[in-house]
Amino acid sequence: MPIVVVIACFQVLVLQQPIPSFGPILLGALFVVIGLALFVRGLEMGLFPIGETMAYSFARKGSLWWLLIFAFALGFGTTVAEPALIAVAAEAAKVAAAGQVIADTDAARQSYASGLRLTVALSVGIAILVGVLRIIRGWPIHYLIIAGYIGVIVMTAFAPPEIIGIAYDSGGVTTSTITVPLVTALGVGLASSIKGRNPMIDGFGLIAFASLTPMMFVMGYGIFGFGDSAQQLDGPIGTALRDLVHQVEALVGLLLSPLDRLAGWALAPLLAAAGNLPGALSELVLTFFGTISDVLPIALIIFGFQLFVLRKPIPNLGRVLAGFGYVLVGLAFFLEGLELALFPLGKLMAAQLTDPTFIHGFTHHEGALDWWDYRWVYLFAFAIGFSTTIAEPSLLAVALKANQVSGGSIGVMGLRVAVALGVAIGIALGTYRIISGTPLHWYIIVGYVVVVVQTFVAPRLIIALAYDSGGVTTSTVTVPLVAALGLGLASTVPGRSPLLDGFGLIAFASLFPMMTVMAYAQLSEWRSRRADHALEESE
Numbered sequence: 001m002p003i004v005v006v007i008a009c010f011q012v013l014v015l016q017q018p019i020p021s022f023g024p025i026l027l028g029a030l031f032v033v034i035g036l037a038l039f040v041r042g043l044e045m046g047l048f049p050i051g052e053t054m055a056y057s058f059a060r061k062g063s064l065w066w067l068l069i070f071a072f073a074l075g076f077g078t079t080v081a082e083p084a085l086i087a088v089a090a091e092a093a094k095v096a097a098a099g100q101v102i103a104d105t106d107a108a109r110q111s112y113a114s115g116l117r118l119t120v121a122l123s124v125g126i127a128i129l130v131g132v133l134r135i136i137r138g139w140p141i142h143y144l145i146i147a148g149y150i151g152v153i154v155m156t157a158f159a160p161p162e163i164i165g166i167a168y169d170s171g172g173v174t175t176s177t178i179t180v181p182l183v184t185a186l187g188v189g190l191a192s193s194i195k196g197r198n199p200m201i202d203g204f205g206l207i208a209f210a211s212l213t214p215m216m217f218v219m220g221y222g223i224f225g226f227g228d229s230a231q232q233l234d235g236p237i238g239t240a241l242r243d244l245v246h247q248v249e250a251l252v253g254l255l256l257s258p259l260d261r262l263a264g265w266a267l268a269p270l271l272a273a274a275g276n277l278p279g280a281l282s283e284l285v286l287t288f289f290g291t292i293s294d295v296l297p298i299a300l301i302i303f304g305f306q307l308f309v310l311r312k313p314i315p316n317l318g319r320v321l322a323g324f325g326y327v328l329v330g331l332a333f334f335l336e337g338l339e340l341a342l343f344p345l346g347k348l349m350a351a352q353l354t355d356p357t358f359i360h361g362f363t364h365h366e367g368a369l370d371w372w373d374y375r376w377v378y379l380f381a382f383a384i385g386f387s388t389t390i391a392e393p394s395l396l397a398v399a400l401k402a403n404q405v406s407g408g409s410i411g412v413m414g415l416r417v418a419v420a421l422g423v424a425i426g427i428a429l430g431t432y433r434i435i436s437g438t439p440l441h442w443y444i445i446v447g448y449v450v451v452v453v454q455t456f457v458a459p460r461l462i463i464a465l466a467y468d469s470g471g472v473t474t475s476t477v478t479v480p481l482v483a484a485l486g487l488g489l490a491s492t493v494p495g496r497s498p499l500l501d502g503f504g505l506i507a508f509a510s511l512f513p514m515m516t517v518m519a520y521a522q523l524s525e526w527r528s529r530r531a532d533h534a535l536e537e538s539e
């Protein structure tokens with residue numbers, strides 16, 4: 001497993017310390033392998049078929065409004081319960097309180113985190129709705145994406161500085177391990193069922209919208225809701241927006257409260273019994289039940305629309321349920337394996353590598369540190385970015401679907417390596433940005449310009465998939481380690497603020513894969529043309 005190899009090498013060769021708890025690490029690596037195998041099996045049996053079947057059914061039903069309502073519900077419902085978003089929103093609230101942007105009270109932190117979370121969920125619901133409408137109408141994706149980039153750049157100029165990093169990162173934590181394959185199958189199925197649509201050109205792109213739209217919404221949340229700049233816009237628009245957020249928050253709480261109580265009532269005896277199991281088995285069972293509660297909103301949306309809107313039985317129900325079961329068990333093994341083998345040691349290493357004492361001792365540098373003195377941090381960021389992305393279940397799901405839709409012309413491993421290379425470059429450059437203290441938006445704006453230029457020269461078949469690749473790289477594996485590295489660096493580098501500088505690495509990890517995937521397609525096309533030309537000359 002690449003992640004374990006990277007961490008072990010840095011721990012032994014760079015930090016020159018023994019690997020703690022070697023037995024649990026090996027057990028965790030085994031859990032990860034088992035989990036990925038079960039997860040892939042579950043995708044093929046359950047999530048991919050149900051997503052495509054629902055797309056075909058909505059297309060045959062011919063009801064645009066119900067399809068758009070389903071798209072919004074799927075985007076909102078799956079995001080509002082996304083664990084990565086909940087974690088990042090809570091961390092953002094703590095940092096905002098520490099930076100005196102909001103009051104340092106439990107109520108203020110909870111209000112900030114829940115408002116941020118609901119804003120992102122609302123934006124993803126709208127994004128999936130717009131993405132589905134694009135497939136139906138046949139609008140070129142790059143025009144909408146470029147318009148979104150322009151919107152992000154314009155809003156960056158007006159947003160409070162303390163919200164910019166959080167806004168850029170929010171686009172990378174909206175798509176979960178289960179949402180990605182389901183949304184991908186929905187888009188591909190819809191494009192396959194509409195005459196004149198190409199599944200490769202039109203079927204991908206929903207994840208790209210779900211990654212782009214939250215940036216604008218969160219900056220709007222900062223402009224109208226919090227921070228010094230918000231006071232300048234505290235008029236009717238700001239008041240109306242805050243009232244809307246509070247009303248949505250109350251409505252969501254009203255809807256989710258019965259579900260939470262039902263889940264608590266149903267799972268309480270099982271959780272109590274799981275607590276009595278020995279060691280790793282107990283943690284595995286508890287993780288499995290936690291995964292069930294994360295998947296519950298998705299399952300309710302799917303089965304609710306299938307039974308009460310489409311009014312059709314779910315085809316191959318037994319196989320679909322078995323597929324969901326494989327996915328749940330696979331994710332439980334995978335997540336527990338990460339907890340045993342990766343997260344504790346990875347976060348410890350991030351803290352050790354960013355410790356000024358280690359850097360001074362390793363470089364023998366006296367006085368203020370230069371950017372080059374952090375070279376091991378850059379190398380660690382590159383290696384951990386590549387290895388975590390290769391293991392990302394969301395990326396594996398999209399690569400499998402792209403391989404299927406393209407008839408094998410897009411290789412699963414080739415796409416995964418291209419995306420992983422982009423994440424590695426992005427995170428390494430992002431750590432340099434934190435250490436050097438240069439403004440985040442400079443890098444993001446330049447990156448957008450590069451992506452736009454590539455869009456007009458890359459093969460058309462790859463563009464939507466390249467846009468999607470930016471949204472599938474920051475999920476279960478990548479987010480915890482990258483967030484820990486960014487906040488750790490901003491806390492230890494002199495002159496840096498965790499609030500202003502600690503966020504943004506996830507944005508880098510989402511941006512650069514788009515460039516590398518389009519570059520990979522351009523290189524493949526060039527090599528193909530060169531081979532054809534050589535063949536013609538030989539004849």
